[in-house]
Every structure is written in structure tokens, then in C-alpha cells.
Amino acid sequence: MTGLLLTLLALPVALSVYLATMVARSQTPAAFTDGGARLPGWAVIFGSGGVVLSGIDLPAHLALVGRYGLQASHLALGLIPAALALILVQKRLWLAARIAGTQSAGEALASYYGSVTLRLVMLTLAALFALPFAAQLLGGAGDFLAALTANAVPRGVAIWVLAFALFLPAVIGGWRGVVLAVAVQSLMLAVLTAASTGFAEATLSAAGYLQQGMTLSDGILSDRIPGVIQYSAGIGKEPVQGGIFTTLALLSSALAFMGLLLSPAMLYLGMTARAGRNLAFATVWGIAGVVVGLLVLLAPFLAARMQGGATGLVAGLAGVDQLAAASLAVLFLALRLVATAFFVTSGTLLVVRELVLPFVLPNLDARGGRLTARIALAVAFALVAAIATFSPLGAAVFASLALPMAAQMFPALLGLAFVRWISRSAVLTGLILGFLAVFFTEPPGLILFEGLFLDLPWGRWPLTIHSAAWGLVLNVGAVLLVSIFTRQGAERQARDLLHDEFAAHWRTDFGGRAARAAKWSLVLIWAFLAIGPGAILGNSFFSQPVFTEGDAALGVPSLWVWQLLFWLAGVPLVWWLAYRSGLGLTTDVGIRTLRLPATVQAQERQAPDWIAASLARVTER
Amino acid sequence: MQVDQTEDKLDRHALVVAVWLAAGAIALVLFHFGFGAGGRGWLAGGFAAVLAGFASHVIVNAVTGTGFTPREVALGLVAMLAALLALVLATLLVVGFSAQFFLPVSGGLICLVLAVVLTMVTRHGPRRAFEVFDVIRDNNRRAASALPHRGGRK
Numbered sequence: 118m119t120g121l122l123l124t125l126l127a128l129p130v131a132l133s134v135y136l137a138t139m140v141a142r143s144q145t146p147a148a149f150t151d152g153g154a155r156l157p158g159w160a161v162i163f164g165s166g167g168v169v170l171s172g173i174d175l176p177a178h179l180a181l182v183g184r185y186g187l188q189a190s191h192l193a194l195g196l197i198p199a200a201l202a203l204i205l206v207q208k209r210l211w212l213a214a215r216i217a218g219t220q221s222a223g224e225a226l227a228s229y230y231g232s233v234t235l236r237l238v239m240l241t242l243a244a245l246f247a248l249p250f251a252a253q254l255l256g257g258a259g260d261f262l263a264a265l266t267a268n269a270v271p272r273g274v275a276i277w278v279l280a281f282a283l284f285l286p287a288v289i290g291g292w293r294g295v296v297l298a299v300a301v302q303s304l305m306l307a308v309l310t311a312a313s314t315g316f317a318e319a320t321l322s323a324a325g326y327l328q329q330g331m332t333l334s335d336g337i338l339s340d341r342i343p344g345v346i347q348y349s350a351g352i353g354k355e356p357v358q359g360g361i362f363t364t365l366a367l368l369s370s371a372l373a374f375m376g377l378l379l380s381p382a383m384l385y386l387g388m389t390a391r392a393g394r395n396l397a398f399a400t401v402w403g404i405a406g407v408v409v410g411l412l413v414l415l416a417p418f419l420a421a422r423m424q425g426g427a428t429g430l431v432a433g434l435a436g437v438d439q440l441a442a443a444s445l446a447v448l449f450l451a452l453r454l455v456a457t458a459f460f461v462t463s464g465t466l467l468v469v470r471e472l473v474l475p476f477v478l479p480n481l482d483a484r485g486g487r488l489t490a491r492i493a494l495a496v497a498f499a500l501v502a503a504i505a506t507f508s509p510l511g512a513a514v515f516a517s518l519a520l521p522m523a524a525q526m527f528p529a530l531l532g533l534a535f536v537r538w539i540s541r542s543a544v545l546t547g548l549i550l551g552f553l554a555v556f557f558t559e560p561p562g563l564i565l566f567e568g569l570f571l572d573l574p575w576g577r578w579p580l581t582i583h584s585a586a587w588g589l590v591l592n593v594g595a596v597l598l599v600s601i602f603t604r605q606g607a608e609r610q611a612r613d614l615l616h617d618e619f620a621a622h623w624r625t626d627f628g629g630r631a632a633r634a635a636k637w638s639l640v641l642i643w644a645f646l647a648i649g650p651g652a653i654l655g656n657s658f659f660s661q662p663v664f665t666e667g668d669a670a671l672g673v674p675s676l677w678v679w680q681l682l683f684w685l686a687g688v689p690l691v692w693w694l695a696y697r698s699g700l701g702l703t704t705d706v707g708i709r710t711l712r713l714p715a716t717v718q719a720q721e722r723q724a725p726d727w728i729a730a731s732l733a734r735v736t737e738r
Numbered sequence: 739m740q741v742d743q744t745e746d747k748l749d750r751h752a753l754v755v756a757v758w759l760a761a762g763a764i765a766l767v768l769f770h771f772g773f774g775a776g777g778r779g780w781l782a783g784g785f786a787a788v789l790a791g792f793a794s795h796v797i798v799n800a801v802t803g804t805g806f807t808p809r810e811v812a813l814g815l816v817a818m819l820a821a822l823l824a825l826v827l828a829t830l831l832v833v834g835f836s837a838q839f840f841l842p843v844s845g846g847l848i849c850l851v852l853a854v855v856l857t858m859v860t861r862h863g864p865r866r867a868f869e870v871f872d873v874i875r876d877n878n879r880r881a882a883s884a885l886p887h888r889g890g891r892k
Contacts (some may be wrong), residue, residue: 134758136752143744155742157749163756297749301756308760316767320776440770443762 118435119266121443125703126450129283129305129306133298134545137290144293146483150466150490151220151389152293160300161386164459166403167303168386169196170379170411172457174254176449177309178412182420186331186339187676189364190420193412194647194680195371196378197687198407201640202527203378204695207387207396208703209534212623213615214388215708217716222384222530223471225378229533229615230541231608231715238548240468242383242523247464248501248514249496251457255280256455256512258503264428265446273506279450279493283458287498288491292389295462299455306455307407309448313441314415317422320437326421327673340674343655351576353563361581367648369578369586376524376585378404382463384530390703397701405691413680457501465497466490477728514560521559521585525551528596535625537616540606543599551592559585611714616710627698643690647683655679713717752800754795754810761791777843785846789853796857805861814854821847 144153174194181189219225223239226232258278270278286298293383318325336359342361352361362370377383386397423430427449435442442547460551469490474481479488504512528547532539556562559577566573578584645651660675663669671678695701765787772780799805825843829836858867880885 129759132755136755139748139751143748155745157753159753159756160749297752301759304756305760305763308764312764312767316771318841320771398863438771438774438776441767444767501754 118443118446119269120438121439122265122446123270125443125447127249129302129447130285131257131384132292132301132525133282133286134289136263136297137286138296140290140294140297144291146487148293149291149487150470152291152296154214154220154389156293156296156399157384157393158393160296161390162397162399162403163300163303164296164386165383166304166408167299167455168383168459169377169404169408170303170306170310171254171452171454171459173374174257174655175412175452176257177421179416179420179427182416183331183423184333185337185360185362186333187674187680188338188342188360188367189416190413190416191342191362191367191648191676191680192370192374193409193416195367195374196409196412197405197642197684197691198371198640199374199378200400200649200691201694202375202400203383203387203398203404204238204400204691204700205316205385206379206527206530206534207400207699209619209623210530211388211390211396211703213533215705216618216711217615217713218710219713219716220525221388221467221471222381226386226526226529226533228713228716229612230529230544231611232541232545234545235529235541236471237698239381239526242519242526243464243467245515245519245522246380246460247468247497247590248461249512250506250519251460251464252501252504252512253509253516254453254457255501256509258457259449259505261427261446261449261453263429278504279454280498280505283454283461284494284498287458287462288292289493289614291487292466293573295458296386299459302451302455306448306451307411308414309444310411313445313448313529314418316441317434317445318418320441321422321433323422324435326418329421330674331417331421332424340652340676342676345653347581349559349579349581350574351579354574354576354579357581361578363581363612364648364650364652365586365651366581366583368644369583370525371644371648372589373520373583373585376520376522376529379526379530380460380519381467382460385463385467392703392705394702395698396703397461397695398413400701401688401695405688409687413684419679424497428468441692461501462494465493465507465681469493473592477732482565504556510693512562517559518555518561521555521583521588522552524585525588525592527557528593532612537609537612538604539596539600540603540612541608542603542606543596546599547592547594547596550595551588553588554591555584555588558587614711614713618709622707622709625698625700634699640690643687647687701705745813746802750798750804753798753802757794757798758791761787761794765791772842773839778839780837781842781846783847785842788846788850792850792853817848818847 147153178189178192181192205378210222212227213219213229214221217225217228219228221239223236226239227236253616258279259272262270262275262279265273265705282551287295291299331339336356338359341359342362342364342505343357344363347357347359347363348363349361351522357363387399390396419430422433425432429445431442431449434445469486473489474486479487481489525548528723529541529544530542557566557573558575558579561575579587627636646654654678655678657670657675659671659678765784768776768780768784768787771783772778772782795806795810825840825847829840855867861867
């Protein structure tokens with residue numbers, strides 16, 4: 118099957134290069150890094166969904182479901198509150214980009230709060246997604262390809278060839294080329310995921326999920342959530358009875374998903390989109406609708422057939438039809454490569470736009486800027502391939518920081534979007550505490566501290582609470598506390614400039630008092646029942662109804678029905694905010710520009726003295 | 739402005755490619771399995787996937803306010819003719835093909851033609867849909883043919 122697989126794999130690569138070439142012919146050099154901030158709506162819609170599906174590493178998610186059953190599948194519902202968080206801040210960021218001329222989330226936060234540190238934090242996060250996070254995904258794809266071809270394509274070769282295949286569209290077409298390629302493949306991913314599941318169920322003779330459920334290790338509850346909280350010191354310290362996905366683990370993991378959706382790359386995608394209904398459509402129907410639906414509905418079926426791993430399922434399908442098996446293999450590969458291409462390209466372009474061009478090489482023209490970006494892309498893809506090949510463990514360790522650390526930006530983004538009294542010092546204090554909490558409840562901090570000093574009494578995710586939540590609790594607490602004392606600080610006037618503009622011309626219509634109360638209370642009720650402590654009711658709600666003596670014979674686990682129900686209830690919640698409140702609807706009409714005091718205009722850009730002197734030492738010899 | 743128009747054309751082209759890549763991938767697998775161990779039901783599924791791709795293409799046209807480009811029409815005609823030719827050759831040359839596959843394949847192709855005709859009729863109306871193919875009428879055009887009661891053609 119190796120030949121067929123490689124041929125099929127070459128097709129989307131060729132298509133991406135073709136699209137990128139067409140883009141390169143039509144766009145100006147200046148648009149290389151941002152696509153002219155006019156990305157087509159459909160590309161943003163498909164691309165967002167595809168990147169989320171790929172960014173959660175679907176093959177790894179399926180392996181998790183295969184290991185922990187429906188309690189792990191329940192994680193998918195966490196994407197709905199994450200989508201709510203995205204829709205809350207996305208439109209205001211889009212507007213800030215047009216009003217204040219800030220082109221990315223990092224630049225918007227830096228200009229709004231008047232803080233270079235925030236710009237650097239966002240760039241660090243972009244690098245975290247672009248290097249270890251992407252390297253882990255690329256390494257997974259390399260492992261899978263090597264296993265499928267029985268090492269006919271060795272792991273290292275697979276990684277470098279795949280990295281080169283991803284690099285080509287990026288270096289030719291820039292941001293627009295990559296987004297179009299990602300969008301085209303995202304639709305294919307969604308359709309193939311659904312079709313492959315159906316095909317496997319219809320053709321494979323072995324019993325599937327509906328016939329025999331999932332076979333898990335002893336002590337793991339396959340179709341139940343193992344409690345609201347487990348008093349465990351954390352992963353790596355002591356095992357958790359029944360499985361690790363308690364309701365608090367699910368709730369806190371939703372905050373980690375928020376980190377994926379609020380990552381610098383995803384925000385950049387939204388900020389460079391055209392005006393229209395794109396952001397609403399992408400969030401409501403793309404993420405909350407299709408992606409969560411695919412995960413909740415199909416993950417149990419696929420996971421039940423993946424007891425021998427993804428390669429086992431492909432091998433099983435190859436016995437039925439070679440082409441179907443090769444398509445499934447391409448699906449599993451593309452599921453990792455889409456996010457890799459997206460995060461490496463966006464991270465590199467952000468670093469080039471925000472650091473290299475304004476501060477290191479401020480006098481370059483548009484063509485020079487494009488060349489710089491292309492060289493940076495070559496370096497970034499080579500770095501990712503090198504990390505994936507030579508340091509897969511390091512990539513996995515540092516990749517664990519990406520989502521929970523990105524989630525820590527939520528208070529800062531909320532401040533820019535709605536809450537004008539959140540001050541710079543509050544945000545920075547919160548970020549420091551949040552990052553520290555994340556660092557010491559994830560592998561890098563634990564390994565470092567325990568290696569240098571002594572064993573910590575907790576492991577990863579103590580009390581089955583995800584590190585994102587530990588960080589956010591400290592972060593939000595610090596933001597609230599420090600803002601009490603600093604909300605009227607010297608930089609308040611600068612913050613008011615943007616919020617006054619929002620209030621004057623871009624007021625968000627949350628409705629009357631009743632509608633406003635209903636919106637927020639429904640969200641809270643949904644969160645409590647869907648992924649909060651109330652989700653424990655789903656364990657037996659439909660199989661052992663409370664008002665009857667006997668059991669109901671559903672034929673499927675009660676928890677699965679509960680998940681489907683709250684997926685269906687969650688989509689209208691996101692819709693309500695995105696469409697009815699207008700949080701996902703954007704327009705170019707009536708935008709007035711203003712200058713925030715901390716904005717660095719293009720003509721004012723200059724390299725700091727120490728950078729200029731360092732460059733001069735090298736170039737003027 | 740010209741850059742914008744080129745970008746819009748490219749965006750539509752990429753969207754059409756996205757739609758056909760997804761539908762084509764599914765159709766290919768279903769046809770492969772259908773002609774192998776699967777049988778008629780899977781072939782019907784393959785044609786359904788092609789029809790879904792065509793319907794999505796029509797929706798893309800409606801959303802972007804465009805029609806099929808000449809290249810798309812040419813590619814569609816070539817694909818359809820190739821499929822017809824393959825059907826005829828397979829019926830004549832492959833033993834057992836006609837007994838097992840002639841009906842589902844010809845039925846599927848007829849469904850595709852009907853879908854195209856239906857699209858043309860809904861988009862242009864019955865008369866204009868027919869006139870697209872009425873080339874003979876234009877060969878010896880008279881001034882009177884432009885009169886409204888003669889069809890109003892220029």
C-alpha cells in the first residue's frame with residue numbers, strides 16, 4: 118500500500134503548491150505576511166474548524182478515548198465554552214486592527230496597554246505553538262508514516278519530507294497561500310472523517326462500538342464520568358480511580374481548549390479576515406457545530422476500532438479496500454499536518470512582522486520584507502523538522518505548555534475588548550502568576566524543579582484539575598485585586614480612547630435587562646450541566662431515570678446521549694452571542710481611525726541602538 | 739481594483755477546488771469499492787457523492803454571484819464524455835460488466851445529466867436553457883429574429 122499511500126499524499130501537497138502559486142501571482146509583496154487583511158470568508162470558516170480539529174491532535178484524542186472511554190470523549194464539549202470565549206474577543210480585536218492600525222493580537226495588546234512585555238509574551242506564545250507544539254504534531258505524523266510503510270520510509274526521512282511539503286506553499290504564497298491550502302484540506306478532513314467512520318462501520322466484520330462498546334483497562338469506567346473531583350496528587354504521583362476525567366478535569370480542560378482558540382495564530386486568522394459574517398459562521402457552525410459534533414458523535418466509533426492503534430485500523434480496512442485504507446491513512450496524516458503548517462507559518466510571520474521588520478530591519482521595502490519572511494519560514498520549518506526528528510521528548514514536554522499558557526491571555530484580551538478598568542500592571546501580575554502556576558503543574562516545571570531541588574508533593578494536574586485552570590484562578594484573582602488599586606492609573610486615558618470609540622460607534626447589543634440576564638445565566642447553567650459538576654448526572658440520567666423503579670433500555674450509554682444533548686443545546690448559545698448580539702458580525706462601513714499613544718507607526722520604526730550596533734559589527738566589517 | 743478582482747476569482751476557484759476535492763475523494767473510494775467487492779449500492783453512493791459535489795458547486799456559484807466558467811464547463815463535458823466512453827468500452831470488452839454494472843452506472847450518468855439539465859432550467863428558464871445549444875439558429879441571423887414575438891434575440 119506504500120505506493121498508493123504516497124501517491125494519495127502527494128495530491129493535496131501538489132494542490133497546495135498550485136494554490137500558493139496562483140496566490141503569489143496575484144498578490145503584492147506587502148500582502149505576503151497578512152494576505153492584505155482580506156482573507157475570504159469561506160477560508161476563515163473552513164480553516165478555523167480544520168485547525169481546531171487538527172490542533173487538538175485528533176489521532177491522539179482518539180487514542181485517549183480508546184484508553185478512557187466516553188469520559189475522554191466528553192472533552193469535546195469543552196470546545197463550546199472555548200468558542201464562546203473566542204467570539205467574545207474576536208470582533209473587538211478585528212475592530213481594533215482597523216481602528217488603531219494594529220495588525221495582530223500582540224500589537225493590539227501592546228498598543229492598548231502600552232506594554233512591550235505583552236508584545237513579547239504574545240510572540241513567545243506564537244513561538245511555543247510554532248516550534249514544540251508543531252514539532253510534536255509533525256513528529257506524530259512521521260511516526261505514523263514510518264509505521265504504515267513498515268519503515269520503508271524511515272521516521273526521519275518522513276519528517277523532513279513532510280516538513281518540506283508544508284514549507285513549499287508557505288514560502289510561495291505566504292499567509293494567504295497557507296490559509297487557502299489549509300481551508301481546502303479542512304473541508305476534506307471533515308468529510309473524510311465522517312465518511313471513513315461510516316465506511317469502517319459498514320464494511321468491517323469485527324463488532325464496533327454499538328455492538329460491544331469499548332474494551333478498556335481494568336479500573337477505568339468506560340461510559341461514566343469518575344466523579345466530580347478526585348483527591349489525587351496528580352498524574353505521575355498516584356493513579357486516579359476510575360479514570361482522570363472527572364467533571365472538574367473536563368471543566369478545566371475546556372479552559373485549555375480556550376488556549377487553542379485564543380492562540381496568537383487563531384486570533385491572527387480572525388484579524389486578517391474580510392468583513393462580514395465569517396467570524397460568526399466559523400465559530401457557531403464551524404467549531405461549535407461541525408467540529409464538536411464530529412468529535413462527540415464519531416470519536417467513540419473510531420476509538421472502539423482503534424484498539425490496535427491507528428495503524429491497526431488502517432490495516433484492517435486495507436483487507437476490505439486498499440483505496441479506502443489509504444484515504445484513512447492520508448486523513449490521519451493530514452489531521453496533524455494542517456495544524457503544523459498553520460502554526461509554523463503564522464508564528465513565523467508574526468515574529469517577522471512584529472519583531473524583525475519594525476525593530477531589526479526597519480528600512481526594508483516590501484520586497485525586502487517578503488524575502489525576510491521567506492528566509493524566516495525556511496529557518497522555522499527546518500527548526501521544527503529538527504526538533505521533531507532529534508528531540509521528540511523535548512517537543513512533547515514543552516508542547517504541553519502551549520494551550521494552558523495561551524489561555525492565560527484571556528483576562529488581557531477581555532480587558533481590551535470590554536473591561537476598561539483592567540490595567541497594565543494587573544494584566545502583567547496576573548500573567549506572571551498564571552504562567553508560574555501552569556509551569557509548575559505541567560511537565561517542564563516539574564521535571565526542572567524535581568531535577569534541580571527536591572520532589573514536589575504534586576504531579577501534573579493535581580486534584581484532576583488542568584493546569585490552565587490553576588493558572589487562570591491565580592491570574593484572574595491577581596487581575597481583580599491589582600485592578601482595584603490601579604484602575605485609574607496614568608495609562609487609563611489611553612485605554613479609554615479605544616473603549617470610547619467602541620461605546621460610541623460599535624456598541625454590542627446584549628439586549629435588554631432580561632435578555633442580558635438570560636444569556637449569561639443560560640451559559641452558566643449549560644456549563645454546570647454539560648461540563649461542570651452537573652455532568653455527573655449524565656452517567657445514569659437516561660439509563661436509570663429518577664422517577665421510575667426500572668432501568669431504561671436505550672441501547673447506548675446514558676452519558677453519550679447526555680453529550681449529544683448538550684452539544685445540541687450549546688450551539689444555539691454560541692449562535693445567540695455571535696449573531697443576535699452581533700459579536701461575530703463585522704463591517705467595514707463607518708470605521709474611524711485613531712492613534713493609540715503607544716502605537717509605533719511605520720515611519721517611526723527604528724532599530725534599538727543595541728540591535729543596530731550589533732548588526733553594524735557584522736555587516737560593516 | 740484589478741488585484742481585488744483577481745483575488746476574488748482565485749478565492750472562488752479555491753473554494754470550488756475544496757468542494758470537489760472533498761466530494762471527489764469520497765466518490766473515488768466508493769466507486770473503487772463498488773466496482774470491487776461492494777456492488778451496486780456503493781456505486782450509487784459514488785454517484786451521490788458526485789451529485790453532492792455538483793450541488794455544492796452550484797451553491798458556490800449562487801453565493802459568489804457567478805456561473806460556471808468556460809474551463810469548468812469544458813472539464814465537466816470532457817469528464818462526462820470520458821465516463822460514457824468508459825461505460826461503452828467496458829460493456830463491450832469486459833466480461834460480465836454489463837450484467838452487473840451497466841444498469842447502476844448508466845442510471846448514475848443519467849442522473850448526473852438530469853441534474854445538469856435541471857440546474858440550467860432553474861437558472862436560465864426552459865427557453866434560454868435550450869437556446870444555449872441552438873447554434874444553427876445563429877448561423878443565418880435575420881433582423882426580424884430580434885423582434886420580441888420571435889424570441890427577442892439580438
